[in-house]
Amino acid sequence: MAAMVLDGRALAREMRDDLSLRVAAYVAQHYHTPTLGVIHVYGDRSAERYVRSLQISCNRVGMNFKYYLLHHTATQRELESAIYTFSADPNVDGIIIQMPLPIKYDSAAAVGQLDHRKDIDGVHPINVGLLNQNKPSLVPNTPAGGMLILERYGIELAGRDAVVIGRSAIVGGPMSTMLLNAEATVEICHRATRNLADKVRRADVVVTAAGKIGLVTGDMLKPGATVIDFGINVRPDNTICGDVDYASAFEVAGAITPVPGGTGPVTTMVLLNNVLKAAIATHVDIDDDMAQC
């Protein structure tokens, strides 16, 4: 039996058309163009590729893009000063710090310097806390995109057993919280987990966010399981693949996100939607009708 393909590209396209209209309406009303600020410590190949695609996506929906590139020799202080610059800039509405930061940086300290109203990655302690209280404000875009895909395809979560592999601050951690908020029973696996295959085999919903090619194979899945693959791995030949061995998983799963064309494109649209949301929150009265978005 073949799985249903959870088409992220189609969902992202709809989101982009809708967002473009709302951005145009916002610009016409406020004479300000919603602007994304990206802070990037040079080093990671996949992040570099992502920054380029973000710039293109911003322009397509009518937003501005500002880029702060730091050399890998930059100090923590220099990184935090870049974060401060964007936080204090009234023209920048939403900020992301490209993750993962090289290990020499204290990323929690860096994230703490963000203006939480511009924290469109939902990583500032205030936004993490609100999500944990099931009062989400700005939410991490990658897991929020995964949840939108699940919703769009009508996949039930309440009472289901979910396994999340990975516990990063921008993907695995918040995805576990969102699944829990949706009343799934959540098991979080990570690099110290033993018998991963046994845990995956029991799950109705399997989420991978580990950045490891071939981490989950079809024989590890419960037949009919839903698979959400957040892995975006760049192979040596520059092609992209997820954490899940798609060919074997496709034969066993009930539904699966492909890579590319699954969670990635939706991630970008949630991110840009968060930029508009942040722009509205800072430039518009709360009772304005655009605050609905």
Ligand SMILES: Nc1nc(=O)c2c([nH]1)NC[C@@H]1CN(c3ccc(C(=O)N[C@@H](CCC(=O)O)C(=O)O)cc3)C=[N+]21
């Ligand atoms: N603070 C922070 N927030 C992030 O959200 C973040 C980050 N740091 N660091 C880097 C990763 C990477 N990431 C991707 C999102 C979408 C695609 C995407 O749309 N990929 C296309 C393929 C694009 C291609 O072929 O190059 C797809 O999956 O179909 C890729 C990569 C977000 N990241």
